[in-house]
Amino acid sequence: MNAPLALLAELTHRCPLHCPYCSNPMELTRASAELTTAEWARVFTEAARLGCLQVHLSGGEPTARRDIVEITAAAHAAGLYTNLITAGVLLDAALMASLVAAGLDHVQLSVQDADPAGAERIGGMKGAHARKEAAARIVRQAGLPLTLNAVVHRQNLQNLPLLIETALAWGAARLEVAHVQYYGWALENRDALLPTREQLDAATRLVDGARIAHRGRLVIDYVVPDYHATRPKPCMGGWGNRFLSVSPAGRVLPCHAAESIAGMEFANIRDTSLRDAWENSEAFNRFRGTAWMPAPCQGCENAERDWGGCRCQAFALTGDAAATDPACALSPHHNLLAEALGEAGALTFRYREFG
Amino acid sequence: MTIRFAPGVRLHHDIARERWVVMAPERMFVPDETALEVLRLVDGARDAEAIIDLLAAKFAAPRAVIATDVQAMLDDLVVKGALRA
Ligand code: SF4
Ligand code: SF4
Numbered sequence: 043m044n045a046p047l048a049l050l051a052e053l054t055h056r057c058p059l060h061c062p063y064c065s066n067p068m069e070l071t072r073a074s075a076e077l078t079t080a081e082w083a084r085v086f087t088e089a090a091r092l093g094c095l096q097v098h099l100s101g102g103e104p105t106a107r108r109d110i111v112e113i114t115a116a117a118h119a120a121g122l123y124t125n126l127i128t129a130g131v132l133l134d135a136a137l138m139a140s141l142v143a144a145g146l147d148h149v150q151l152s153v154q155d156a157d158p159a160g161a162e163r164i165g166g167m168k169g170a171h172a173r174k175e176a177a178a179r180i181v182r183q184a185g186l187p188l189t190l191n192a193v194v195h196r197q198n199l200q201n202l203p204l205l206i207e208t209a210l211a212w213g214a215a216r217l218e219v220a221h222v223q224y225y226g227w228a229l230e231n232r233d234a235l236l237p238t239r240e241q242l243d244a245a246t247r248l249v250d251g252a253r254i255a256h257r258g259r260l261v262i263d264y265v266v267p268d269y270h271a272t273r274p275k276p277c278m279g280g281w282g283n284r285f286l287s288v289s290p291a292g293r294v295l296p297c298h299a300a301e302s303i304a305g306m307e308f309a310n311i312r313d314t315s316l317r318d319a320w321e322n323s324e325a326f327n328r329f330r331g332t333a334w335m336p337a338p339c340q341g342c343e344n345a346e347r348d349w350g351g352c353r354c355q356a357f358a359l360t361g362d363a364a365a366t367d368p369a370c371a372l373s374p375h376h377n378l379l380a381e382a383l384g385e386a387g388a389l390t391f392r393y394r395e396f397g
Numbered sequence: 398m399t400i401r402f403a404p405g406v407r408l409h410h411d412i413a414r415e416r417w418v419v420m421a422p423e424r425m426f427v428p429d430e431t432a433l434e435v436l437r438l439v440d441g442a443r444d445a446e447a448i449i450d451l452l453a454a455k456f457a458a459p460r461a462v463i464a465t466d467v468q469a470m471l472d473d474l475v476v477k478g479a480l481r482a
Contacts, residue, residue: 045413047425093413095420123409123420148405148422187405187422216423263423 043282043330045093046320049122050100050287050298051082053113055396057103059129060166061154062391063193063228063235066102067301070396071290079109081311083116085288088316094286096123098150102290105132111140118145125150127191130177131170138184149181150189150218156204164198166393178212189216194245195235196386202245206252209260217260219249221267225299225354233388242270268369269379273344274351275369281329281353286320294319296326299354303363329353329364336364338372400448400471401441403481408436419479426477435470439480445471 055070077085086097097117104110105128117124125148126141151174155161158171181188190209194202202219209217221242222228222235237245249264256262268274278285278297287295293308294316300306306328309319320326328334332345339350350356351367359368360375368375402408406421408428417433418425428436434455438448449467453460474480 091413093411095409095411095418095425121409121412123407123425125422147407147420150423185404187403189422218423 046286047095047284049089049094049097051097052100052289052298053104053107054102054290056106057101058131058167059170060393060395062231062393063222064394065298068226076290077292079112082113085311085316086117086120086122090120090122092317092320094122096125098125098127100127103129103132111144114141114146115144123147131173133177133180135180138180142184148187150191151178152191155198156201156208160198182213188214189218190214191218193220193222195222196237199237199241199245202248218263220265225302225358227394229358230392232382233386234391236269236383236386237267239270269383271369272371274348274367276348277352280349282326302354303357334364339366398482399442399444400439400480400482402439403478406479432470435467
């Protein structure tokens with residue numbers, strides 16, 4: 043069994059935005075059920091002992107927590123490289139200074155679109171885009187490196203050239219262009235978000251060109267959408283292999299979307315150690331390695347390369363979390379993707395909100 | 398000129414795996430032994446000359462030989478984005 047390299051700490055589900063592709067679960071955790079500062083500090087210490095080198099402080103919006111500075115300091119004190127994944131709308135210079143003093147290493151800022159009106163419609167928050175631009179400036183002035191994260195889909199791909207310009211103008215050293223992944227909220231909004239083949243191909247060409255044009259200035263990471271693929275992504279680098287996630291309520295997850303798999307039970311940090319959850323919990327062991335795989339993954343030469351794809355997507359599309367990811371052309375359910383593409387084209391969103 | 402780590406980059410002791418890693422935004426790499434010797438002397442105050450002096454003393458090697466190796470190593474780490482000169 044390998045030791046994990048990174049921890050995703052989902053500090054809260056609270057967020058001023060309402061992105062229709064939000065990766066949080068449909069059932070959001072309320073503030074009263076969130077882990078305390080001391081509980082997070084314990085998680086970080088245990089994560090570092092277990093082998094984690096970095097922590098992604100995420101949410102929801104991590105800065106919606108009043109103790110975000112103490113939490114960052116605890117992660118830094120545990121010896122973890124700290125990355126703040128934020129929508130940026132709550133960030134001001136004073137908070138930034140405190141975060142830097144607490145040992146923050148890097149900031150990843152999300153943008154919903156390149157033009158303010160589109161961004162505010164997609165994120166469901168007025169004035170958000172201008173605040174993000176200000177946040178980018180504050181991060182750069184504090185001397186921290188900045189990554190811009192742009193989730194792309196049918197309704198903003200036309201602005202991809204402008205998103206790349208935005209990354210350069212805002213002083214980001216990295217840009218993540220990530221096509222939506224479809225589970226949870228995004229699956230609810232799939233008809234409004236799935237890109238056409240033409241959109242995808244144009245985006246891929248644009249990214250390739252921009253990588254060359256901006257070499258040495260901007261690194262672009264590109265995550266392609268599964269629905270046009272013939273091979274699945276090596277989700278999480280293998281289940282329970284490199285990565286673990288802790289939810290706002292303390293559940294220890296092999297992937298941040300794992301709660302979408304009905305019937306799976308997760309250990310909670312309030313009753314167990316992180317090590318025990320990683321090594322012994324049923325949730326982590328269920329899809330670890332390759333022994334659990336059914337045909338056509340079992341014995342496939344790609345089994346240790348793509349690990350049979352994403353368990354959450356397999357469950358979402360087939361009802362069986364152990365099935366081959368339908369993104370694989372060898373899956374008997376591969377046709378589901380083409381069918382979904384055929385049905386896409388809706389314009390309105392169902393926004394993420396507390397139920 | 399002083400040599401320092403680029404913003405967001407630091408050398409980190411990976412205790413669980415008994416090795417040193419260079420942590421950077423959204424990536425990490427394991428330096429080889431020579432790179433590690435150099436990186437451990439980067440403190441934001443020393444320049445290349447000071448680092449070469451220390452390594453020449455440590456390995457009791459001719460300074461000219463060490464200088465060539467260290468300079469090449471520093472240039473490489475600057476290109477990789479880990480260091481700023
Ligand atoms: S995806 Fe949007 S709604 Fe969800 S946490 Fe991020 S900014 Fe908030
Ligand atoms: S059959 Fe399974 S292991 Fe083989 S390529 Fe498809 S998803 Fe990957």
